Amino acid sequence: MDLVSGTPFWLRRNGLIADYPALETSVDCHVAVLGAGISGALVTWHLAAAGLDVVTLDKRDVVTGSTSASTSLLQYEVDTPLHRLAELVGETHAVRSYRACHGALEKIARLDRLLGGGLGFQRTESLQGASRASHLPALRREVDLRRRHGFDVEWWSRARLARVSTLPFPAALLARDAAQIDPHRFAHALLRDAARRGARIFDRTRVIRRTPARHGLTLHTEHGQRIRARHLVVATGYETAPYLAERLTELVAAYAFVTEPHAAFPGWPGGRLIWETARPYVYLRRTDDGRAIIGGYDEPTGDPRRRDALLGRKTGALVRRFGQLLPQAPCEVAYRWCGTFAETPDGLPYIGAHPRVPHTCFALGYGGNGITFSVVAAEIIRDLICEGRSRDAELFRFDRGRSPAGNQRAG
Numbered sequence: 001m002d003l004v005s006g007t008p009f010w011l012r013r014n015g016l017i018a019d020y021p022a023l024e025t026s027v028d029c030h031v032a033v034l035g036a037g038i039s040g041a042l043v044t045w046h047l048a049a050a051g052l053d054v055v056t057l058d059k060r061d062v063v064t065g066s067t068s069a070s071t072s073l074l075q076y077e078v079d080t081p082l083h084r085l086a087e088l089v090g091e092t093h094a095v096r097s098y099r100a101c102h103g104a105l106e107k108i109a110r111l112d113r114l115l116g117g118g119l120g121f122q123r124t125e126s127l128q129g130a131s132r133a134s135h136l137p138a139l140r141r142e143v144d145l146r147r148r149h150g151f152d153v154e155w156w157s158r159a160r161l162a163r164v165s166t167l168p169f170p171a172a173l174l175a176r177d178a179a180q181i182d183p184h185r186f187a188h189a190l191l192r193d194a195a196r197r198g199a200r201i202f203d204r205t206r207v208i209r210r211t212p213a214r215h216g217l218t219l220h221t222e223h224g225q226r227i228r229a230r231h232l233v234v235a236t237g238y239e240t241a242p243y244l245a246e247r248l249t250e251l252v253a254a255y256a257f258v259t260e261p262h263a264a265f266p267g268w269p270g271g272r273l274i275w276e277t278a279r280p281y282v283y284l285r286r287t288d289d290g291r292a293i294i295g296g297y298d299e300p301t302g303d304p305r306r307r308d309a310l311l312g313r314k315t316g317a318l319v320r321r322f323g324q325l326l327p328q329a330p331c332e333v334a335y336r337w338c339g340t341f342a343e344t345p346d347g348l349p350y351i352g353a354h355p356r357v358p359h360t361c362f363a364l365g366y367g368g369n370g371i372t373f374s375v376v377a378a379e380i381i382r383d384l385i386c387e388g389r390s391r392d393a394e395l396f397r398f399d400r401g402r403s404p405a406g407n408q409r410a411g
């Protein structure tokens with residue numbers, strides 16, 4: 001599947017940070033991780049840090065799939081607002097899911113420190129504007145419910161917004177806890193550290209088949225090597241069709257561009273993340289080299305040709321929206337790109353074991369907050385494999401909504 005087109009900024013800025021050999025002989029391991037984007041990198045790191053014998057494989061160069069296209073706003077908010085998620089999955093489930101993602105922000109901060117920094121990580125706040133006055137009651141409900149459950153949020157009136165920004169929203173929700181990172185450097189740093197801890201990483205190694213084995217399974221590569229593993233972790237991002245019979249998601253095309261660097265973007269409220277209530281929405285962040293990234297105007301299509309054909313028109317629409325939100329700020333398009341991602345019906349990811357796929361865990365961080373979901377996935381999968389259970393797995397299991405929650409076990 002063609003995941004990304006145009007010029008994703010991080011790849012252009014960072015170049016080829018590291019490459020890994022292709023697999024040339026058959027190997028045995030405790031856990032095989034399929035995919036070395038941010039999900040596979042996080043899973044590999046967590047398993048290697050737990051002392052497991054891990055082999056990680058990617059058919060491309062590592063970190064050149066969807067992760068290279070990510071705008072990488074780190075938010076605990078799921079795409080589905082808490083009050084709406086509570087209607088879909090129940091309030092307890094919704095709040096626990098939000099808390100799990102909130103915890104992921106702190107874990108990314110810890111990983112950044114542990115990996116030595118320099119990954120473009122920065123804590124910030126997130127401001128979600130009401131795109132229209134008719135969205136205000138739902139935004140108010142969201143603020144009240146989040147406050148009731150201890151999330152640090154504030155209601156910003158139009159007057160409050162006008163004191164610190166040019167944003168034309170009638171009001172906004174300020175969430176104190178948010179962050180941003182360079183996902184390309186982050187994933188590479190995780191892989192490098194995991195390799196230092198003993199993980200064996202191979203890129204340009206395409207897995208084409210799985211067969212059952214006595215104590216696990218065997219993966220077969222296109223050039224005939226075999227990987228015998230007790231457990232498989234599927235972290236193949238939006239290319240999961242060969243591993244899951246059912247269709248769980250809708251594919252969406254997402255667009256973004258980055259500006260030239262500037263000393264200031266007048267009217268931007270203090271470098272915060274900015275997004276809005278409209279669907280599809282537009283979102284903005286800053287980079288550690290003084291640029292702005294603007295993304296959004298997602299298009300409901302999984303067809304890469306249609307996605308790519310819209311890149312020019314979508315970039316124009318994003319530039320116009322940028323001008324409405326920040327009319328005094330400079331906005332030249334330095335690089336523009338698009339990528340495919342996936343949405344689930346309730347906005348939550350699918351993580352953990354699947355009832356009909358033995359010896360396998362899935363780390364599928366589907367949704368606009370895929371990176372925070374990937375952190376949650378890495379911890380759940382480590383616990384399922386190392387301890388046989390994970391309390392949070394019930395929140396993101398495949399059959400949620402179909403049967404009562406219970407702890408999962410790795411197959």
Ligand SMILES: Cc1cc2nc3c(=O)[nH]c(=O)nc-3n(C[C@H](O)[C@H](O)[C@H](O)COP(=O)(O)OP(=O)(O)OC[C@H]3O[C@@H](n4cnc5c(N)ncnc54)[C@H](O)[C@@H]3O)c2cc1C
Binds near residue numbers: 040
């Ligand atoms: C434009 C855009 C903006 C986004 N913005 C944000 C954002 O602001 N915040 C956020 O949190 N998330 C965002 N996301 C989502 C986020 O980027 C993704 O959730 C995340 O990058 C997915 O990572 P991954 O590792 O699961 O997938 P990928 O990075 O695609 O990695 C999967 C890897 O699996 C490999 N693979 C697949 N099949 C095989 C096989 N058979 N054999 C070997 N290897 C295989 C692929 O080569 C690939 O490298 C955005 C996504 C896009 C496209």
